[in-house]
Amino acid sequence: MPKEKAPGTALKILIVEDDLTDRLLLSTIIRNDGHEVVEAINGFDAIEKFIEHQPDLVLMDALMPVMDGIEAASTIKTLSGENMIPVMFLTSLHDAESVAKCLDSGGDDFLTKPYSRIILRSKIIALSRLRSLHNTVLIQRDHIARHNAYLLHEQEVAKAVFNNIAHTGCIDSPNIKHVLSPMAIFNGDILLATKCPSGSIMAFLGDFTGHGLPAAIGAMPVAEIFYGMSQKGFAMDEILKEINKRLVGILPPGVFCCACAVHLDFRRNSIFVWNGGMPDVVVYRANEKSFFTIKSFHLPLGILQAEKFISSTQEFEVNTGDRIYLCSDGILEEQNASTEMYGETRYLQVFAKNTDIEKLFNEHIEALRNFNPDANQNDDHSFVEIIFDEIDKKSGIKDTHVIKEGASAKNWRFEYELRNESLREFNPLPLLIHILRDTLGYQIKIGELYTILAELYSNALDHGVLKLESKIKQTPNGFLDYYSAKEQRLKSIQEECIKFVLDHAPSENGGSLMIEVSDSGDGFNYRSFTKNQSSFEHYSGRGIPLIRSLCRTVQFEGKGNKVIAIYDWVFGE
Amino acid sequence: MAIWASPSNDGKALTIKVQGRFDFSAHQEFRDAYEKNSDKSSQYIVDLKETTYLDSSALGMLLLLRDHAGGDSAKINIVNCNQDVKKILTISNFEQLFLIK
Numbered sequence: 001m002p003k004e005k006a007p008g009t010a011l012k013i014l015i016v017e018d019d020l021t022d023r024l025l026l027s028t029i030i031r032n033d034g035h036e037v038v039e040a041i042n043g044f045d046a047i048e049k050f051i052e053h054q055p056d057l058v059l060m061d062a063l064m065p066v067m068d069g070i071e072a073a074s075t076i077k078t079l080s081g082e083n084m085i086p087v088m089f090l091t092s093l094h095d096a097e098s099v100a101k102c103l104d105s106g107g108d109d110f111l112t113k114p115y116s117r118i119i120l121r122s123k124i125i126a127l128s129r130l131r132s133l134h135n136t137v138l139i140q141r142d143h144i145a146r147h148n149a150y151l152l153h154e155q156e157v158a159k160a161v162f163n164n165i166a167h168t169g170c171i172d173s174p175n176i177k178h179v180l181s182p183m184a185i186f187n188g189d190i191l192l193a194t195k196c197p198s199g200s201i202m203a204f205l206g207d208f209t210g211h212g213l214p215a216a217i218g219a220m221p222v223a224e225i226f227y228g229m230s231q232k233g234f235a236m237d238e239i240l241k242e243i244n245k246r247l248v249g250i251l252p253p254g255v256f257c258c259a260c261a262v263h264l265d266f267r268r269n270s271i272f273v274w275n276g277g278m279p280d281v282v283v284y285r286a287n288e289k290s291f292f293t294i295k296s297f298h299l300p301l302g303i304l305q306a307e308k309f310i311s312s313t314q315e316f317e318v319n320t321g322d323r324i325y326l327c328s329d330g331i332l333e334e335q336n337a338s339t340e341m342y343g344e345t346r347y348l349q350v351f352a353k354n355t356d357i358e359k360l361f362n363e364h365i366e367a368l369r370n371f372n373p374d375a376n377q378n379d380d381h382s383f384v385e386i387i388f389d390e391i392d393k394k395s396g397i398k399d400t401h402v403i404k405e406g407a408s409a410k411n412w413r414f415e416y417e418l419r420n421e422s423l424r425e426f427n428p429l430p431l432l433i434h435i436l437r438d439t440l441g442y443q444i445k446i447g448e449l450y451t452i453l454a455e456l457y458s459n460a461l462d463h464g465v466l467k468l469e470s471k472i473k474q475t476p477n478g479f480l481d482y483y484s485a486k487e488q489r490l491k492s493i494q495e496e497c498i499k500f501v502l503d504h505a506p507s508e509n510g511g512s513l514m515i516e517v518s519d520s521g522d523g524f525n526y527r528s529f530t531k532n533q534s535s536f537e538h539y540s541g542r543g544i545p546l547i548r549s550l551c552r553t554v555q556f557e558g559k560g561n562k563v564i565a566i567y568d569w570v571f572g573e
Numbered sequence: 574m575a576i577w578a579s580p581s582n583d584g585k586a587l588t589i590k591v592q593g594r595f596d597f598s599a600h601q602e603f604r605d606a607y608e609k610n611s612d613k614s615s616q617y618i619v620d621l622k623e624t625t626y627l628d629s630s631a632l633g634m635l636l637l638l639r640d641h642a643g644g645d646s647a648k649i650n651i652v653n654c655n656q657d658v659k660k661i662l663t664i665s666n667f668e669q670l671f672l673i674k
Contacts, residue, residue: 209629253640254633258665277665299666303636308645 011128012036014055016046016072017090018064022113026059026090029117033124043067043075050076055085057127059111062091062102070105077106084134086127090115155213159186162216175387176203177361181379188215188257189328189382192226197233197433197450200266202226203386205326206259206301207278218257218302221246233433233450236263237311240274240301244309247302256302260326263313266390267451271324272313276300279327279344284351284360286321291351315483322388323357330380336372346371361385409439410506417499423465424490429453432500439504439511445569448550449513455543456517456563457498462486464521464561465496496520510570512552516562523559574599578606586616589638592623595631603634607641617642622653627661639670650674 013035017023027037038053040046044067046060058076060069073087089102089110102110108130109123173193180191188208195201204226208215222243229239240261247257258277265272273281276298284291298310318324327347334342350367354360364383372379414435418428429450436449462468466489472482501516548554551565574593580586589606591599607617617638621627639647652674654662662673 209633254637256633256636258629279664296664296666299669303670 010034010036011056011124012038012053013124014038014040014046014049014053014058016040016043016058016064016069017061018042019061022061022090022115026115026120029115029120030059030124033121035124043069043072046072047075047079050079056131057124058085058087060087060089060107062089062093062098070102070107073102073107074105082138084131086131088123088127158213158217162220173201175389176201177385179365179381179383181381183380184328184330184382186216187211187330187380188219189330189380190216190219190222191382191384192223193386194227194230196230197446198267198454199390199447199451201264201386202230202236202239202261203264203326203384204259204261205278205328205382205384206257207328207330207382208257209255214255218247218251218255221250222257229430232430234430235427236261236272236274237313238427240311241306241309244301244304244311245306248305251302256300258296258300258328260296261313262324262326262386264324264386264388266388269319270315270317271388272315274298274311274313279329279332279347282325282348282351283316283318284323284325284354284357285319286323286357287319289354289357291348293348315480318388320389321357323360324386324388325351326382326384326386328380328382331368331383334368334372334379334381337374342368342371410504410511412439412504414502415499416501417497419497420493420495423461423493423496423498428498428500429457432502435502436513440569449567452515452547452550452565452567453517455547456515456565457500459543459563460498460517460519460521460561464519464523465493465498466490467521507568510568513567513569515551515565515567518558518562521561523556523561526556526560574602576602576606578610580610580614584613586618587611587614588618588620590620590623594626595621595624595634596626596628597630600630600634604637607638611641614642615648617647617649619649619651620653621651621655621658624655624658627658632661632665632667635667635671648672 013030015023015026015030015037017026017039018041023039023041027039030037038049038055040049042064046058047067049055050058058073060073062069064072069089073089076085076087086108087106089099089107090113091099091102091110092113093099093102094112099110108127111120111123173195176193178191180189188206188210190206190208191204192206193201193203204222206219206222208218225243225246226239229242251257256277260273260275260278260281262274262281263272271283273294275281275294275296277296277300280293280295282291282293294314294316297314304310332342332344332347336342346367347364350364351360354363368379368381416428416432418426432453433446433450437446440446440449463470466486468482468485468489472478472485496519498517498519501514503514503516505512544554547565551567554563554565556563574591574595576599577590577592579588579590581588587607587610589603591603607614611617619635619638635649635651639649642649650672651662651667654673659673662668662671667673
């Protein structure tokens with residue numbers, strides 16, 4: 001820390017002058033002005049005295065024996081380091097070149113003989129002012145540096161917390177390749193992916209407005225909601241609604257999150273896409289080597305109040321091996337040396353030119369690098385490739401829950417009936433899964449139970465109550481027709497209901513769960529199908545063979561609007 | 574980057590013109606433009622004729638203006654957009670919140 005002395009206060013001044021008379025003269029003048037004097041008789045002596053006494057200012061004679069003033073001044077400046085000790089040259093030299101040489105060696109000013117007392121005093125004050133200014137700059141610099149280091153440390157901590165929250169899930173799945181550069185994360189890009197209890201996969205790529213910590217921090221609640229709700233079996237539109245609601249609540253106006261979310265449904269062979277403010281989602285068809293784009297149709301998250309938010313997704317049929325691509329605008333806005341932007345055209349061209357689907361991901365990375373070879377640390381890239389292919393059952397969310405005997409309820413019965421308008425508005429599956437988790441913990445069996453419940457509920461609702469026929473889905477526009485018909489009929493539900501009964505009893509080495517689902521519809525003629533297993537398969541949509549393969553027994557009763565399935569499980573399997 | 578605010582003769586409409594890059598550096602001036610001139614305004618016009626570039630912080634500023642102007646009941650027109658600017662507004666579907674010309 002430099003010594004701080006206000007201009008005008010008494011200084012310690014080193015006078016370097018070989019001539020005795022001149023030296024005495026200067027000392028007297030300076031002492032009379034109230035300053036302390038240290039004397040040196042030549043350059044060499046000056047350096048020794050400088051080190052010993054640490055003066056605030058140096059008066060240096062230019063021409064001296066042993067070591068002249070210019071060399072001494074240069075050495076003194078080096079010894080001063082980052083402190084500024086003004087050096088004023090004393091010279092009888094008048095030629096410009098010699099004076100310039102003095103100042104070039106580090107001198108801050110010069111005084112010519114004969115010495116004027118008035119001028120000397122004023123120059124000392126001026127140099128003192130300069131020194132004061134210099135010291136202020138150093139103090140402020142240190143202050144800023146300390147503060148900066150503190151902020152950087154804070155950010156490191158925040159990033160570490162953020163990484164732990166945002167990067168759980170199945171981003172390490174073999175069918176999800178991604179690039180998320182550090183600058184992108186710093187700028188608030190977030191990538192989430194998880195396997196749902198039903199076996200499907202959900203992925204979310206978000207881009208918060210702004211940069212740095214304020215942008216990245218918004219990602220934390222998003223990650224919590226996404227992973228929390230998807231594990232419980234909530235559907236993507238419900239998750240997006242909740243994320244939007246939370247962001248509206250916590251983000252200041254003007255801050256929002258562009259996002260695209262994809263749900264890969266392997267049983268339906270389709271993807272559901274929601275895009276609010278992100279570049280087009282691209283779907284590449286493996287067999288046809290063609291691709292199509294899905295534009296952003298929604299406002300970004302965090303803008304609309306809950307009642308105005310639209311969570312509806314678009315459904316697209318896909319086949320195993322097809323690939324879905326998500327990217328944030330950091331890629332499209334990447335600039336090369338001529339400040340040209342990479343742009344959508346170049347991005348889509350990589351798809352058009354591709355001949356080997358396995359290389360497509362890397363071709364994108366290469367194209368970007370070729371476009372801007374100088375990028376490295378500052379590239380703001382978020383890019384994801386998801387292969388539509390069911391990942392193996394063993395991979396998925398890491399979990400630390402283990403079944404403990406005696407820790408939860410094993411002998412119980414639960415009845416739940418959804419009626420009328422609640423059939424339209426409410427998805428009962430997360431609630432039922434929640435009840436079952438308590439008994440079974442987070443084992444892989446939850447996936448099987450989710451599948452069974454989802455299928456039985458879907459049958460009860462779509463075919464039982466709404467009387468929709470699966471064969472609609474077989475036509476080219478089938479999916480759209482089916483779902484718009486479903487929307488219509490849901491709106492006009494009057495007196496209808498679906499009832500669930502779950503009854504669990506422990507067994508010697510596990511347990512047995514009875515699942516009963518009945519609906520207020522007309523049922524169907526199941527007797528004619530019972531004997532012939534393969535006809536069930538043709539009766540598309542009821543998914544009975546699948547449920548049969550997972551349960552001990554599956555039986556229909558009454559008109560066919562009631563089904564009872566028995567599911568056994570064993571500890572540790 | 575420069576911002577001009579001009580109220581209409583009867584004071585009921587305020588036109589804000591953004592010249593140059595509409596990005597974070599415009600934040601304070603843009604805000605001053607509507608906060609200091611909008612006592613009687615019920616209608617806002619954001620003129621982007623000379624706007625060369627628009628980024629997400631500009632979108633944020635438009636949302637702040639909308640919030641100031643009454644949120645859902647705000648009447649804001651965004652006019653004279655060039656192609657690039659329009660594209661950015663379209664991707665974010667801002668025509669659901671503003672009247673864009």
